[in-house]
Amino acid sequence: MKWYVAILSFVCSGSGLSSSHKSDLTQFDFPFLIGEWYLVNPDPEDPHQDFMSIHLTLSSSYTFAVQVKKRDSSVEYWEGGYTASQDTLMLGTHMIEPQIYAYQTTHNRLMLNGVTFVKSLARSLVGYWQSEYLSGTELDVVGVTQIQLILQPDFLFFIRSVDEQGNEAVHRGVYYTESDHLVLLYEQGEHDTRFQVSADQLTVNFENGAMVAVLNRVE
Incomplete structure (x- = not known):
């Protein structure tokens, strides 16, 4: 059942929607690894640490990129493939001497x-987003008339939806992004959406057009 039906479980019980296959992103085994990770040198004057910052990118295609900004303002760059288990991350799978790390992760921290x-x-x-316009091939089935979405910088989200009778439902969870994918993880499961953001307007596409929400930023 689609995530937006779960959100409206209080107001749309029994609604049936056509199913579609999940994208590869929702099938990725280590979703909390995906993202842009940063480490800033807390003591740049320490002569034993010859870097200012490290930027690590991990993608769902099992590729990575590392940029290291040095104290002399030069930049070192390294990219390749990686593998992961529940507690071990290997960078440079096709290199003679790959780097192996013990790791732990949350939705916004990587050790x-x-x-x-x-x-x-x-x-x-x-930001805080309020729906201006809703459309989609299954909007009548879902019955949503209004959506409020909060995306926090710590990768927590809050969503409130209202139906035609004024009944509302609220859900909270964590999210992650890659390219134009916005993946919402909540107690009942997870859902992959596509998004576009332009200035102060956010468009979120659920299930290949089953529901499309155009939301404006609320200051």
Whole structure:
């Protein structure tokens, strides 16, 4: 059952929607690894640490990229493939000497051998969004008339939906992004959507057009 039906479980019980296959992103085994991770040197004057910052990108295609900004303002770059288990991350799978790390992760923190990286998000997506217009091939089945969505910079989300009778439902969870994918994870499961953001307007496409929400930023 689609996530937006779960959100409206109080107001749309028994609604039937056509199903579609989940994208590969929702099938990825380690979703909390995906993202843009940053480490800033807390003591740049320490002569034993020759870097200012490290930017690590991990993608769902099992590729990575690392940019290291050095103290002399030069930049080192490294990319390749990676593998992961529940507690081990290997960078450079096809290299003679890959780097192996013990890791732990949450929805917004990644610890590699005890060193903590913080996940970063484009500020344009963060905010409080209110629906201006809803459409879609299954909008009549879903019965939604209004959506409010909050995307926090710490990768927590809050969503409130209202139906034609004024009944409302609220859900909270965590989210992650990759390219134009916005994946919402909540107690009942997860759902992959596609999004576009332009200035102060966010468009979210659910299930290949089953429901499309155009939302405006609320200041």
